[in-house]
Amino acid sequence: MKYHLIFILLFIVVVPVWTISLIWNTMVENENDAVRYRFGLVLEERLEKISEQSLGILNETAEELKKIDKQGRDDLVNDVLFFDSSGQFSQTRAAPNNIRPESALFAQQLFKDRLQKRDAKTDEAPRMGSIINGNVSLITESDYGWAQKMGSPDLDLWFWHFLDDDEIKIIDVKTEYLIEKISALPLPVDINPYDGVVLADGKERLVHLWGAQKPVENNATPRASVSMPFPMNTMQLYYFTDNFPTINLKFRILILSVACSLCIMGGYFFWEHMRSLDATMQKVSFVNQVSHELKTPLTNIRMYVDLLKSSLSDDVASTKKLEIIDHEAIRLSRLINNVLTFSNQKNLQPNPAPCDVDVAVNRILESFLPQLESQGFKIETDYKVGTYIVDQEMLAQIAINLISNAQKYASSGKYLGIQTFIEDEKLHLKISDKGPGIAEKLQENIFKPFVRGDDKATEGVSGTGLGLYLVKDLTERQHGELILNSDKNGTTFEVIL
Amino acid sequence: MKILVAEDDENIRNGLYEIFDNEGYDVVTAINGAEALKQYKAEKPDMLCLDVMMPEASGFDVCREIRKSDANIPIIFLTAKGQEIDKVMGLEIGADDYIVKPFGVHEVIARVRAITRRALQNKSVPASSDESFIVEKLEIDPSELKARRDGQEIDLSLREVKILKLFHDYKGKVVDRDTLLDHCWGEHVMPESRTVDQHIAALRKKIEADPKNPEIIKTVHNAGYRYE
Numbered sequence: 008m009k010y011h012l013i014f015i016l017l018f019i020v021v022v023p024v025w026t027i028s029l030i031w032n033t034m035v036e037n038e039n040d041a042v043r044y045r046f047g048l049v050l051e052e053r054l055e056k057i058s059e060q061s062l063g064i065l066n067e068t069a070e071e072l073k074k075i076d077k078q079g080r081d082d083l084v085n086d087v088l089f090f091d092s093s094g095q096f097s098q099t100r101a102a103p104n105n106i107r108p109e110s111a112l113f114a115q116q117l118f119k120d121r122l123q124k125r126d127a128k129t130d131e132a133p134r135m136g137s138i139i140n141g142n143v144s145l146i147t148e149s150d151y152g153w154a155q156k157m158g159s160p161d162l163d164l165w166f167w168h169f170l171d172d173d174e175i176k177i178i179d180v181k182t183e184y185l186i187e188k189i190s191a192l193p194l195p196v197d198i199n200p201y202d203g204v205v206l207a208d209g210k211e212r213l214v215h216l217w218g219a220q221k222p223v224e225n226n227a228t229p230r231a232s233v234s235m236p237f238p239m240n241t242m243q244l245y246y247f248t249d250n251f252p253t254i255n256l257k258f259r260i261l262i263l264s265v266a267c268s269l270c271i272m273g274g275y276f277f278w279e280h281m282r283s284l285d286a287t288m289q290k291v292s293f294v295n296q297v298s299h300e301l302k303t304p305l306t307n308i309r310m311y312v313d314l315l316k317s318s319l320s321d322d323v324a325s326t327k328k329l330e331i332i333d334h335e336a337i338r339l340s341r342l343i344n345n346v347l348t349f350s351n352q353k354n355l356q357p358n359p360a361p362c363d364v365d366v367a368v369n370r371i372l373e374s375f376l377p378q379l380e381s382q383g384f385k386i387e388t389d390y391k392v393g394t395y396i397v398d399q400e401m402l403a404q405i406a407i408n409l410i411s412n413a414q415k416y417a418s419s420g421k422y423l424g425i426q427t428f429i430e431d432e433k434l435h436l437k438i439s440d441k442g443p444g445i446a447e448k449l450q451e452n453i454f455k456p457f458v459r460g461d462d463k464a465t466e467g468v469s470g471t472g473l474g475l476y477l478v479k480d481l482t483e484r485q486h487g488e489l490i491l492n493s494d495k496n497g498t499t500f501e502v503i504l
Numbered sequence: 505m506k507i508l509v510a511e512d513d514e515n516i517r518n519g520l521y522e523i524f525d526n527e528g529y530d531v532v533t534a535i536n537g538a539e540a541l542k543q544y545k546a547e548k549p550d551m552l553c554l555d556v557m558m559p560e561a562s563g564f565d566v567c568r569e570i571r572k573s574d575a576n577i578p579i580i581f582l583t584a585k586g587q588e589i590d591k592v593m594g595l596e597i598g599a600d601d602y603i604v605k606p607f608g609v610h611e612v613i614a615r616v617r618a619i620t621r622r623a624l625q626n627k628s629v630p631a632s633s634d635e636s637f638i639v640e641k642l643e644i645d646p647s648e649l650k651a652r653r654d655g656q657e658i659d660l661s662l663r664e665v666k667i668l669k670l671f672h673d674y675k676g677k678v679v680d681r682d683t684l685l686d687h688c689w690g691e692h693v694m695p696e697s698r699t700v701d702q703h704i705a706a707l708r709k710k711i712e713a714d715p716k717n718p719e720i721i722k723t724v725h726n727a728g729y730r731y732e
Contacts, residue, residue, distance in 0.1 A: 317706070320706075
């Protein structure tokens with residue numbers, strides 16, 4: 008019993024806790040992921056603002072670069088080159104020997120692209136750039152543009168500008184100029200100054216840091232990143248922050264309260280279960296106690312009446328009186344058994360086992376015989392079953408109540424018929440009398456507890472009104488059927504099990 | 505044959521004593537489970553009749569304890585509970601039968617005789633004599649506790665078998681009351697003088713065609729009885 012309870016308790020506690028922790032973990036993980044993702048998007052947006060501002064600086068610089076002549080500007084330009092459409096170098100700030108050969112090829116390619124663009128009448132897919140020896144340029148629809156040397160982590164920028172159809176200016180731009188300008192950008196207002204925004208080059212080296220976060224010292228991981236606009240796209244903007252949100256308190260409280268209420272519910276049901284178990288136990292033990300207390304004196308009455316009868320066997324008058332005591336004691340035990348069965352009904356379970364039905368039924372009939380005979384009953388029996396699997400106790404109680412009923416309510420007919428037979432593999436027990444019958448309007452109610460026949464019929468007949476109710480209940484507990492046939496010529500109860 | 509009756513209610517215990525004694529058993533009684541175990545060891549009964557609800561140790565406890573050392577001794581439970589589960593439990597822990605309170609004398613006698621018959625046939629209990637014998641038209645089978653006449657069976661108690669056996673062995677001789685008491689009740693028992701007569705009267709009712717004019721056991725005035 009104790010192990011059983013511990014098992015239930017474990018079940019009630021462990022299963023919800025385990026389920027809740029599982030749900031909790033999954034939800035928290037999911038929610039954290041979602042929060043991280045959403046927060047990451049927010050941070051990216053902030054970085055985009057810097058990126059946009061950088062684009063502005065690039066455009067400004069482009070305008071400046073367009074205006075540059077062969078003299079150049081030392082702060083902005085490493086070198087300025089002029090080529091004609093055949094790729095012939097025309098002018099430079101540097102010494103002609105130092106001209107890099109790829110710049111000439113680049114110039115040639117730009118001219119070629121420009122011509123192709125002009126000749127193309129069809130909607131061929133726009134070319135996003137042309138690559139020459141690792142240099143990449145924007146499509147040459149406009150007269151100027153940026154080119155970046157690919158594959159190099161260092162920022163290596165060229166600016167090109169068609170002066171006319173036969174001359175192009177290619178500028179080797181000083182990237183420090185651009186980076187300085189970008190570094191001078193103020194931190195957007197929505198970025199917490201205690202966070203850190205890092206501009207890193209293609210080798211992940213720190214180029215500039217906005218804000219108070221020291222990501223290198225803290226060995227922190229960036230929460231968001233955005234590439235710089237072309238042609239600075241080898242560079243990245245990173246966002247570092249300590250104020251990284253996790254799921255909010257409301258959500259935690261919600262899950263915790265669900266968990267708590269589940270536990271409380273589990274506890275409540277457990278408590279209820281224990282209480283009902285306790286009540287059942289009390290009831291059962293009460294029933295057992297009462298049955299013991301009632302049956303001991305009854306046993307003594309019956310036993311000593313029997314013993315007295317055998318000592319007084321010659322004294323007919325005394326024996327007759329003793330027989331009355333005996334019969335009344337037997338009747339009292341039957342009534343007690345009915346009441347006990349009724350009060351212990353919830354715990355009744357059929358316990359079918361092979362039994363000789365005919366012998367069992369006849370034994371019950373025998374216990375009624377002395378009284379039935381003294382009342383002048385004619386008794387007919389027809390037993391045809393033999394052994395059948397049935398709950399013998401329940402069958403006995405059914406038979407006792409039906410025979411007792413016939414004796415009590417149909418004594419005027421002076422007939423009792425008992426039949427047992429098998430039909431459709433089922434046991435049939437038929438108990439019939441030739442009494443006055445049961446009024447039709449009563450037939451429905453007669454199986455309810457504490458309902459007895461109408462007053463006239465039951466006048467002077469004792470009983471608790473439980474007999475037929477128990478007959479029906481015990482029959483149904485065994486998934487059987489109870490059929491009542493009654494008219495003014497008599498009544499037949501047929502129990503099919 | 506010795507039977508141990510354990511029952512805490514004094515009246516039931518005394519009643520059962522009288523019933524079993526009348527039947528011809530040597531009866532030993534115990535007022536609770538603990539005493540029942542003590543008596544079991546001291547008296548070595550051939551059969552037990554145990555109340556289920558007893559102080560000290562329940563009938564089930566006693567049964568379990570005894571079954572550890574003896575798997576065959578017949579055990580009958582007296583139970584007031586009457587609930588199916590109790591009966592099943594009683595049989596499962598090794599009881600041979602159960603009697604539900606409130607019981608009548610006839611039920612107790614019928615059950616005990618059935619168990620005795622089984623025990624006699626299994627030879628788990630030594631019988632005084634196994635061989636059947638014939639008294640007038642009666643064929644008496646001691647191990648069946650039955651007599652047959654013209655195909656009709658008559659139930660007998662242990663004592664009735666002993667009485668008939670005595671008349672059979674003393675055929676033609678007068679058997680006085682003391683001899684009957686010595687042989688059929690045992691020397692240590694001092695029953696009332698009427699006891700023998702009552703038993704003979706009851707036996708005549710069973711076996712005589714006309715009990716008022718007995719043919720088998722005849723009364724010898726002022727001496728005793730005689731079977732001729």
